[in-house]
Amino acid sequence: MSRGVVYYIAGRFLQSVMVLWIIVTLLFLLFRLAPSNPLASYIDTTFTKQQEAALLARFGLDKPLHEQYIIYLVNLARFDLGDTFSYAGKSVLDILRADLPNTIYLTLSSLLVAYGVGVLGGILMAALRGSLFERVGTTFTLMTRAAPTFWVGMLLLTFFAFQWKLLPSSGIAPAMVRYRWETEWDKLMSPVFWRHMILPTFTLVVYLHGLPLLLMRSNMLEVLDQDYVTMSRLAGYREWRVMIQTAARNAMLPVLTALTLGIGYSIGGNVVIENVFSWPGLGRTLVRAVQQADYPLAQGAFFLIALIIVFMNFIADILYSLLDPRVGASAQAQVS
Amino acid sequence: MQQEAMVREAATGNPEARFRQGSALRQLWETNLEVFQRDRMALFGLIVFAAFAIIAVFAPILAPNDPLTPLKNNEGDWIKDAMPYWLAEPGEDVAEGYTNDFVLGTTNIGRDIFSQLIHGSRAALLVGFSAAAAVAVIGTVIGLLAGYYGGWIDTVLMRAADVAFGIPFIPFIIVIAAFFDPSIWNVVIAMAILLWRDTGRVIRSQVLVIKEQAFVSAARVSGASDLRIIFVYIAPSILPLSFLYGSFAIAWAILTEASVSFLGFSDPETISWGFMLQDAFLSLALTRGAFYWIIPPGLCIMLTVMAGFFIGRGYEEVLFPRLRRM
């Protein structure tokens, strides 16, 4: 790796850190200035003013705003997201640590399938440019993108889970199976887990495959117009080689970037689907935390999602500069 | 030489023929007209919007019942969970004498689904269009300023865009919706705060391209002021792009409003399609197999969102004949 690329990566990283800092600050303000009472989830018959004060002190809410901010930043830097309001003895991190893998499994499986389908579909659409199949195909894809995911999920649930009882309707596995999993590995080795994954994954694929498909299609059309593609035709390569090795390979670059970005955004966007399928992930926790006014938890979940997004944005930049030597070079040109 | 050929091809092959009229407004109108003339799908989208707009405006007249008040039978009890009469098998229990009042059936507590659908178009269009307008206006202004002036203005605005790109959209809306009084405007505000980022970036890069074009330099050499250059020379070329992003924003706004309503963060006094789906979900539509609660609002959402997509695509095909991108 050349010095230019290293500089580029370091610069991007610093920039990401700065972006994250601003987001974190906004998050702090949003949660501190919110009109709802941060202790709402504690109200009970026996709740007294003294207890309220004690609680405020326990969560550091009695200090002046700027002091809270400093403490908050310092804690974040140590990746200490604080304690939840609603789970005794559990830190926010404990809870998120349990949720995160599930969200990641769902996100990755759906994205990989969707991008697989999308890339192949996009190549096909580009190859069949102008045909009836292409027109119907792209219109259908637009339709799937227009359908609300939760609605698709509900329809799929109605038939596959409730009417035909083919697939489980919610969660990641029955508890009797789940409690035997000691590690994430056990979970991943369990067929039951994968069976539970089918419906939510499929629902997401219905929605997610549209972007890579349309992107791949238009990139292919663009690349097929490029001189180097003409060149490889002129050079007498077989058509599939031209389509796959030259055109598709180059057209894939933006799709790969989109995939990388997609990981971040999906983790934030799966909220609705996780709720439809009771998938124990970050999104469901976030919604419950917000509903139950467990602010440290909501804030933590939000922060984690934002962190992943910013990180994936960073990775996407880096990936792009590594995959496409031109980007790295323009970065280098600025320093050399 | 090659470029000449390209431009000539572009000119005769029509993609550039969008630049036909003199005044910026007329031009915009022409571009819009062209989008809908060239692209039947975009025209379809426009018709869908127009139809729903009419429905939304005349909702109180068109809807046979109040969308929130449960229908009552002769005994004064609510007519709950009535199937659409035309779907019911003979012998199935359809409340007598009320068939005309609820073509699409009633909800779990006896609200008229058809009336809800009609009223739901209001929320969808209101959110869709105001969010789209906000996104397009903010994005365009930011893009123009950042692109044209460059320097620290550009740096600040584009860093802001980076920040906006780093904030997860749905979670942000959920938090906003939970913290403030439930209202459909939460979605609009959140979209305005976040979604200008795409529009802004694209418009900025487009401005950077246009700014470097010789005719802009020519204008400057002729003594044109910054404002004149921005508004007379650059903005007209940018506006179709704003429309493009605006149309997509309509779609996203409707979709987002539906999602947020579905998660239960909407204003219960405002009937929206997402709210209907949430109501259906909470009323156990799946277990009951009450697809007549699920399908109509979902179809309406899909139809309007698709309309936005189609129109956006229509603009795309006219603006970037080679880069038909979604």
Added chain:
Amino acid sequence: MNRKLKRLSTLFALLMLALALAAPATAQTMGEMIPPIIVHSVTQAERPIEYETTRLVVENMRELGLEVEHRAIPWAQLIDEIWYSRVEGEGRAERPFQMTYWRMVGRPERSDPDEFTYNLFHSSVRDGGYNFIGYNNADYDALAEAQRVEVGDKETRLDIICEAQQMIRNDMVNAYFVHPLTPQVVNTDVFNADSVVTQAGIGVHNFWTWIGIEPTGEDKTLITSTTSFLNSFNPLEIAGDAPSRVTEMTWDRLMRINPIGVAEPWAAESVVWEDPLNVVVTLRAGMKWHDGEPVTSEDAAYTFEAALAGTTQVDEDGKEEFRPEAPDYHPFARNVANIEIIDDLSVRYTLKTPSAAFETSSLAKLNLIPKHVWEPIINDLLTRDDADADSIQEEIPIGSGPFKYVAYDVNEFVLLEAFDDHWSRPKIDAWLMNVLPNQEATLGQIQSGEMNFLWEWPGDPGVLQDIVADNEHLDLFSAISIGFQYFAFNVRYAPFDDVSFRQAIAHTIPQQFIIDNIYNGFAAPADSFVSAALEYWRQCEDLPTYNFSIDGARELLAGAGYTWDDDGRLRYPAN
């Protein structure tokens, strides 16, 4: 300003005042218009039933000529606008709440009327406690205190409780309308339906069912679910509904509320009152903690000591303030003046004042905790300022109850297994509770057999009924709850400071319609804070009724001097 001018302006002000006072007098016939009223409830998404009910009542109130706004907001905000906005100028919201939908849930320890009788209405808990409606009635305070002291004589206590109910009903500070019927479903393929115990006011999800339910076959695991949080398992914390199910089984209690609502000795072999202030408790012999240690009188004593533990701090104003380490349980042990260990199995508790509820709300309430586990924790906490005992989560909770803890996954499930060394070992081998906030999923699982015991159903009971009708292996149980649903009025301020006005509002609540249409019949009419399920405490004269009648409400208002103007808007009585 010179003096003359000053005098002149004073004169002028006085004149204006006189005019202002005279103006209504000249109008004579009409009072001021009643300003718009805000009625709070949670959102439809959170609890549709509450939302719909409020909507209905708001509609009816409008018919009285009131301008009413229905403000449906999420629970977290509602807390702010109700609980924290009681008094003008001190609230978090712009102004104090006026009227809100509220509910009280049933819990076994609420089988004794004491908690509701005292906490909901005693004037001492008006500012920060549960008397958020601001009821302030010295006569009532006397009754609420008296029923606590009346130890031996149940009859007398009944009279007092009846009188309290009567007073509340007359004053109409809370407009009760239903006690929900909790629909519950048991898989009778797996369990013998006859072994399911229904506890008065609670339902089938009770301690007695958990230990007594008989498996019919090899499947000896009870699988149930909850829609709420599984947030902690701590014997010194009163957590939510679902965790309470776990704590009551993991930790034994000296006494337990039996199915008809009366406390009976459980871990105690005997409970003997030597006099109204002294009670001797003797433990069963041979009990063990889940870690194998024996249960002794030391533990029984420490259980109360832990609840009493705390530090006294002096606040800024020099006032002493006691901060208990177990704030949730401290109130239940507060009345204990002295604890004396008599022998290995016997302890004598000496009370400060006689208490009728001591058995129900202390001996049957406090979880028996192992001294060897908790003493070090509490001692540590006493030296610290930043944490309470209720924020502690043991790695492996140790109790002496019939079930012991096996596994717990936050927000996912908790798994318990039968404690073989318990003197009353449950008939099932394992007890599992899943977190399933999604009602569709719950229904799917109870039908498929993934789950075999459904105790918590916030959804539409009619659906459950249909499911049970369709599935032979499912049996439906239902019980009237101790809990109740009502509209609470902030009686501090007009117009809700007027009994007649409140009574008129009570007439606008279509009780039967709500039961039929919103609850699908799964509710019993309510007229008091003591549920019909608690039969003993309801052996009173009939309480006043407020039938649904808009006209009746109008009459009542007219009788109290309220008037309607030409637009049909309701106005206060003149003067």
Added chain:
Amino acid sequence: MTILSLRDLKVEYATQDGSVQAVDGVSFDIEESQQLGLIGESGCGKTTLLKAIVQVLPRNGQISAGKIMFKGMDLLQLPAADMRQLRWREIATIPQASMDSLNPVQRVGSQLMKLLTIRGGYDKRAARRRAVDLFDLVGLDTDRLMHYPHEFSGGMKQRAVIAMALALEPSLLIADEPVTALDVIVQHQILEVLRELEQELNLTVMLITHDISVVAQVCDSVAVMYAGRIVEQAAAKPFFASPAHPYSLGLQQAFPNLARPRDVLVSIEGYPPDLREPPAGCRFAERCPFVQSACHDVDPRLELVGEDRVAACLRSNEMNELRIRAEDPTLWQNVEVARGFADQAEASVGRGDPPGRPSDASPDATAGQPPADPYRSPSKSGIEVDGEPLLEMRNVSKRFKIGGGLAGLLRGDKEQTVYAVNNISFSLQRGESLGLAGESGCGKSTTGKLLVKLIDASDGDIIFDGTDLAAMSGDELLGFRERVQLMFQNPFEALNPRFTLYRSLTEPLIIHGWKNEDTRLQRVVETLDRVNLRPAETFLDKYPHQLSGGQLQRVVLARALVLHPDFLVADEPVSMLDVSVRAGILNTTRRLARELGLATVYISHDLSLLQYTCDRIAIMYLGEIVEIGPSDAVINNPQHPYTQALIAAVPAPDPTLENPPLRIQEGVPRPTELFVGCPFAQRCPDVMEVCHNTRPPQATNDNGHMAQCHLYGEHRNSPKLKRDPIGEPA
């Protein structure tokens, strides 16, 4: 042996508005080791022809008739798979814009090796060896085998593509515009490579280009294509000596030739016919000066007009006579020429040297007078030179900062300075024209922008009519804007595509406060008329895309002149245009400059063009003016080694004139540092020790001809350094 033989080939494109006959009955043969140059202006169908031969026509293209025989095989009958096999092994193609023909995300060597293994059947090791050999063959550094395309300069990419084309030893190499868009020195070197390869490998080549000088340099036979047809085919020498078609005649006269400069260049006005509805008669008839009525009705066939040469003209038997008549520029139906010629005659009176006559280093005309200030215009333009110069550049520098700033700091970008223009000085009189020349990146365009205050100088003063540009603002600036105009390189971008021509032309008037619509219209019409867009009224409502490139550039000129400025900067005014119309624009500009007393700065990479239009020429290198002087002096008697190289690199449109060998290598360094010595020292063939560490002096002769070079200073006799290795500047 005939390698390729086309017979009556026809290619059609289906378009929305009907079918276009892009190639209409083309026949020719290419013999083994023949190098055929196919000449034609854009849109004549030459690239379509190529695509038809290798059968990669776009989807809407179709071969409707004819035969393509390759080594006796009928390519049109060949199964697709066999045709594919044929490509590159037998027929290798260097596509147009070959700069973009390399896959940007694959290393150049990998692409080459992939070709060798997959198409050539080489094993990996052999492929690598062969790749190295090929790199050597085309003069590429073999160390760069594994570099990415973007790490290559334009010339290197072109070499790489040539290497790829030769990889499988094809029988026929087809190159489409192989040197277009390259800098003149690079162009020269690529042509050199091609020439060497032709000789070494005995290549059969078909070269497609619009540039007859390229053909003159590398081809032994020529075919001229016009509107889908071949109008003339001949061996190179006879063709250049005596073209046998009026179009060829015109083309030849339209090309400037450094060695034999013309007084007036010919412009073939008009544009080719619409190939959707081709005319019944001769396709060139519309633009032909020798047109007769029969030409419009009779479609001329290709006929033998001499030994081995064919032409398609009804008047080919009169060709000798026509050739003589063609020498008269007035013939080309062009008012411009008529006027321009007159101007020229008039101007010649005032000019010191009649053009075309080489001048000596020590001119005789100014003997006895003090040596002229090279930065001041000598009195030779026929314009009064007394009084203040209109414009003066005094030690002007322009630096750009890149990277840096807070964002740059965060990104880790080091701040860098680009010295785009470095300490240049010159002055310009009213009515005088100055040419700025140099390779791309030499700072000539930046200078242009400085002159019109599109950007501001970092150092030094630019004085326009007594006022410093840096100090201008408000009304003063507006006044400056009224008097100074810029003409742009690309006419397709220079006009707002959304404006009608009237709107575009009236904008400057509005900005400068012309309130009255009628007077504005009048001025616009008048200006359009001036630039020969007639009748002017018909153009007012047109949009840019409705005009041809030549017409557009006239509009651009009109816009520049509509305010009647005093000073015009023309940045590459004709480089985007077809050769046949270039001269027209230049002639008009030159004429109007005279008419309006306009001072002009022409910026161009094309020295022959500057020689044609300018009184003086300044040669720029790395932001500095290395030589400046009267045009003829600079061209005919270049002093600076760099100028000498530039002139030597210009290909002559005449196969009899061989270019002198080029003594420098391609590759301008990035101007990111200031040089202690001479900026050209790195590349200079005559470099001396002193060049690296001392700034060269400015040696000026009486003629006002200045060169900034040690060769003419006190160190002129220092020993020259060996060129290799290239010395770094101290």
